[in-house]
Amino acid sequence: MTSFLQSLALPAYVFSKPAAAILLPLSLGNGIGIATRPDKSKQRYRQLKQPPLNPPAWLFGPVWTCLYAAMGYASWRAWNTGINSFSLETVELTKTGAALYTIQLGLNLAWMPLFFGMERPIAATVDIIALLGTNAYLTYVWSKVDTVAAWTMVPYLGWTCFATYLCAGCGYLNNGDFSKVPRKGAKAN
Template identity: 60%
Template sequence: MTTYISSLTIPSFILEKPAASILLPIALGTAVGFSTRPDRTRNTYRTIKNPPGHPPPAAFGPVWTVLYGCMGYAAYRVWTTGMNVFDAKTTLLAKQGATLYSIQLGLNLLWMPLFFGLGRPIEATADIVTLTGLNAYLTYIYSKVDPVAAWLQMPYVAWLSYATYLSAGAGYLNDWSFEGKELGSKDD
């Protein structure tokens, strides 16, 4: 069981508006992506050894934009459903879901700087394993409040599972260190 912690939760005025709820994770994800310098990230991705089945670098931006939009809309649906019912249990689940959503968003935004910015695959993999488990649980909570929101989370959980494989695979194939891999030194 989780707890609603208002100080760790995205403010309700964002979760109450679909556009704000959708745009917040997209904007934050974009900001983190640009803060880790896309050219350096692409070069690092091409320089390190990646596991079989890794996608081309150009796939990540569109995929994450869609996933961020879906997760934002799911959070909006759960919050508005939970705050507009007369069932205290549903309201509590919606509030707990909002706290978990906020925490998972922070973990999500932390992965890229860990993996690409700092070259720390062990920490990045620990982050994404935690993120995947947290989102599986969040999807369960969402299913108790709004089944559509839970379905909106399913592609995200599936992608996180795949991303966990990619993160752990790259870590393993590079001996859990990107040191000496000439991160960001290749020309595009």
């Protein structure tokens, strides 16, 4: 099972080069953000009923930029600390962490198209819960490889918890279907 999981990891090159490790999540995250049309996403975000404590739409871009850079740095640090270890257990944990990192990155990138593109808050909530669990386990695995990498993931874990609350709350308040929420300027049925 572990070797299958490890086969899902991004190429070692991505983790071994700091620029690649940091720029990959930044560029993919920004690419998804642009593909889902930020002007339309911000407008749609304002039209949906929101749970208490929801931040302004402009805050998400800067926060995610910082989090993508931090997760990239953590992946580089954990890989380069663990892969060269004399402990076979640490090397195995490093490879498992690389696979978990790859999975969480995929889950992260899937969320925005699910939530805004397809307007599927239930699917987006399932995705973000899986993301949260994967991140928690990844942070645990990396804590056994490199504590700095694990601690670097803590803000991401915290934000993902908050984002899970926002996603589930928004889905609940809008009856699990954004397509029935009138768009600005559109006539209600």
